[in-house]
């Protein structure tokens with residue numbers, strides 16, 4: 001590929017920029033515009049009228065968190081069409097995981113086509129760094145990080161570990177108790 | 180002045196000083212804590228502090244300054260082992276005291292006739308008011324240097340040295356910016372200066388616009404606000420009050436707000452017509468006139484503070500050599516030229 005050169009024009013230093021005052025006035029114009037426009041929008045909303053919001057703040061614990069479409073959140077194990085977990089216990093995810101937070105024990109699967117399946121599948125979310133390597137490593141697309149759930153905190157390290165039924169969504173995660 | 184002073188004079192003087200320091204100083208300083216948060220938030224498309232509540236009532240976060248005060252009062256007052264104890268405690272008191280004195284020397288109003296006698300609404304009315312306020316402002320630098328030195332910390336000391344260098348540079352500009360204006364007014368008394376503006380029906384800002392800009396810039400520098408906040412540098416460069424905690428730190432914060440109020444007060448008195456309202460003859464209106472005087476003076480101060488606050492959230496911080504260059508090489512010569520030209524114009528005026 002040929003190297004291309006783009007000449008960046010230096011900003012000109014005129015007398016107006018040198019004495020800085022004009023620039024200050026310009027900057028103040030910008031911030032004052034934001035101030036008054038937002039004040040107008042806030043007061044309009046306070047009066048119960050419709051209109052654009054005066055701020056972009058999401059009041060998170062009060063309002064629900066806004067996640068991006070492709071947000072990488074808690075893991076989820078997927079199932080095949082017949083309802084069995086897709087995971088074939090190949091241990092690729094456990095091997096690649098840089099945080100070493102996946103623990104899998106394998107057993108023979110009743111389905112000879114599959115040969116093996118996971119007996120237990122634990123992910124310690126307290127250690128996970130949410131790198132997504134496990135998702136990329138999986139050859140059978142059995143693990144995703146799209147549960148769209150970010151409130152996974154718990155009162156103890158033990159409660160941060162999710163087991164297979166919980167990851168499959170078969171049983172809900174027990175709420176963690178303090179103490 | 181005869182001694183002993185009549186009792187009601189003493190009472191009135193005390194009331195005036197209390198009004199200036201507590202009524203204006205403390206309440207505006209507390210309010211500024213809220214304004215600072217909210218104004219910056221709205222300007223940056225945020226909401227700002229709105230969580231402090233009393234029984235679930237938040238009133239737009241107005242309780243946050245109270246929460247601040249309670250927090251500062253109840254925090255541990257930690258004095259480092261290497262600190263020089265008495266000086267360490269004295270420094271914030273000196274800073275705050277200088278700020279408080281300046282507050283009491285501002286002309287909140289003129290002389291009004293009410294209930295058969297003349298009341299002078301300036302708390303500490305002195306014929307040398309302007310230089311005295313400037314001197315008291317400059318005295319605040321002792322508190323800063325003392326704080327840095329007494330902390331026994333090199334970071335604190337460096338911050339104090341930055342503060343001293345900056346404040347000395349800008350005190351000079353501050354005084355020389357006012358020189359021309361005071362020459363025109365022919366007085367060093369705040370009240371007289373306001374009266375001059377009332378008599379001539381023109382505000383100082385139109386007489387000396389250049390002096391106004393220089394004074395505003397130097398004033399921001401003296402109060403150590405952004406873009407000149409190198410002595411403290413809240414989060415990045417550690418400042419002179421790094422070894423202070425609890426209410427002693429709170430006193431330094433208060434001093435900053437007090438000094439801002441004082442600078443805005445001096446600007447109001449000398450450049451914005453003081454307590455006067457164009458088109459109204461306030462001194463002859465008795466009690467109502469007095470109330471209007473104080474009201475308009477405080478309102479003008481608030482407007483200036485609003486402007487300074489906006490500047491604070493608009494501009495980035497200067498580098499230290501830029502700060503000193505701006506002071507010594509640009510503002511000071513400009514102020515002196517302004518003074519010389521003013522003197523010649525006044526001299527040659529028919």
Ligand code: SF4
Nearest residue numbers: 097128129131132134
């Ligand atoms: S996201 Fe990364 S750290 Fe977390 S389980 Fe997967 S591979 Fe391990």
Ligand code: SF4
Nearest residue numbers: 087088090091093138
């Ligand atoms: S990589 Fe996929 S199939 Fe292999 S053990 Fe992990 S989840 Fe199961």
